[in-house]
Amino acid sequence: MSHDLKELFDSNRTWAAAMEQRQPGFFTRLLGQQTPQYLWIGCADSRVPANDLVGLLPGELFVHRNVANLVVHTDLNALSVIQFAVDALKVQHVIVVGHSQCGGVKAALAGTRVGLVDNWLRHVQDVRDQHAALLERVPEALRVDALVELNVLEQARNVCHTTIVKDAWARGQSVVVHGWVYGLHNGLLEDLRITAGALDDVWPAYQAGVARVARRYGADLEG
Numbered sequence: 001m002s003h004d005l006k007e008l009f010d011s012n013r014t015w016a017a018a019m020e021q022r023q024p025g026f027f028t029r030l031l032g033q034q035t036p037q038y039l040w041i042g043c044a045d046s047r048v049p050a051n052d053l054v055g056l057l058p059g060e061l062f063v064h065r066n067v068a069n070l071v072v073h074t075d076l077n078a079l080s081v082i083q084f085a086v087d088a089l090k091v092q093h094v095i096v097v098g099h100s101q102c103g104g105v106k107a108a109l110a111g112t113r114v115g116l117v118d119n120w121l122r123h124v125q126d127v128r129d130q131h132a133a134l135l136e137r138v139p140e141a142l143r144v145d146a147l148v149e150l151n152v153l154e155q156a157r158n159v160c161h162t163t164i165v166k167d168a169w170a171r172g173q174s175v176v177v178h179g180w181v182y183g184l185h186n187g188l189l190e191d192l193r194i195t196a197g198a199l200d201d202v203w204p205a206y207q208a209g210v211a212r213v214a215r216r217y218g219a220d221l222e223g
Contacts, residue, residue, distance in 0.1 A: 026057075030058060030059050034059055034062075034089065035059070035089070036059065036060050036061050036062045036085075036089060036091055037060075037091055037092050037093060038054075038056075038060070038061050038062065038091055038092075038093045038094075038095060039062045039063075039064070039081070039082065039085040039086075039089075039091045039093070039094045039095065040061055040062070040063045040064070040095050040097060041064050041065075041069055041071060041078070041081075041082075041094065041095065041096045041097065041155070041159070042063070042064075042065050042069050042096075042097040042098075042099075043065060043066070043067065043068055043069045043097070043098060043099055043102055043104070044065045044066055044067050045099060045102065045103070047099070047184055048097070048099050048182055048184075050063045050065070050097070051063075053182060053187075053189060054189070062081070062085045062089060062091060064077075064078055064081040064082075066078065066120075067104045067117055067120055067121070068098075068102060068104035068105055068108070068120075068121060068123075068124050068151065069096055069097060069098050069151070069152070069155060070120070070123050070124070070151075070155055071096065071155045071156075071158040071159050071162070072123055072158070073158065073161075073162070079162060079164065082094065082159065082162060082164050082165070083164045086164050086165065086168050086173070086175055087164070087168070090173070091175070092174050092175060092176065093175075093176050093177075093178060094159050094165070094175060094176070094177045094178070095177075095178045095179075095180055096152050096155045096156040096159060096177070096178070096179050096180070097152070097179075097180045097181070097182055097189070098148045098149065098151055098152040098155075098179075098180075098181050098182070099148065099181065099182040099183070099184055100144075100145050100148060100181065100182070100183050100184050100185060101144060101145065101148075101184055102144070102148050104117070104120075104121055104124060105124055105144055105147050105148050105151060106144045107121055108121040108122075108124035108125045108127075108128055108147070109124075109128055109135075109143060109144055109147050111125070124147070124151055127147065127150055127151045127154045128147055130154075131147075131150050131210070134146075134150070134210070134213070134214050134219050135147060135150075135219070136219075137214075137217075137218070137219035138217040138218065138219045139217075139218070142217050145217075146213060146217045146219070148181060149181055149192055149213045149216075150210065150213055152179040152180070152181055152192055152194075153179055153192060153194050153206055153209045153210060153213070155179070156177055156178065156179035156192075156194045156196075156206075157194070157202060157206050159177050160177050160196050160199070160202040161202070165177065166199060169197075169198055169199055174197070175197070176195060176196065176197040177194075177195070177196045177197075177202075178191065178194070178195050179191075179192040179193075179194040179195075179209065180192060192209050192212070192213075193205070193208070193209060193212065194206055194208075194209040
């Protein structure tokens with residue numbers, strides 16, 4: 001790999017030329033509009049390219065990514081993205097997407113110290129601690145992925161409880177929040193079915209989502 005990253009510029013030119021050949025005038029049209037219907041809140045992991053996974057072009061998906069796909073109520077970065085997406089772009093769907101074998105979730109589950117990011121992953125540890133009884137019943141080899149899914153449910157619920165989404169719902173704006181997980185092993189997205197289009201939907205959808213995770217991993221506390 002060169003010091004000036006020439007190979008990346010070469011790839012960029014090849015991509016841009018191919019895009020223009022497939023859709024003449026694509027970039028000219030893109031310059032004048034940004035009207036995505038979806039906001040994707042995902043993990044920063046390089047193996048999870050948002051647009052590619054759902055087959056959407058530039059301009060069709062608004063994206064925010066961070067370690068372990070967190071939505072923290074004091075994170076002005078994430079909140080600013082959500083606010084712009086909902087209030088300015090009028091996206092209709094906000095999708096929180098985790099992925100299997102997430103390194104951040106794995107570190108949080110084990111309590112591994114990895115540096116400054118430990119402070120960020122404390123939020124995932126809060127999820128771990130909240131669902132400790134459930135996770136103890138999950139076979140050890142499956143606990144990372146179980147916590148990945150529980151974390152998605154928690155972060156989707158956090159999106160629903162932002163002032164941004166609650167205000168949008170209060171004024172009758174259509175915004176639906178979803179929670180998905182992506183399988184690194186098969187390239188497929190799975191809907192965790194925490195789907196909320198109004199404040200009254202949130203708690204029942206969250207409870208049902210947690211129950212489904214428990215059943216899927218053989219950790220049903222009532223079983």
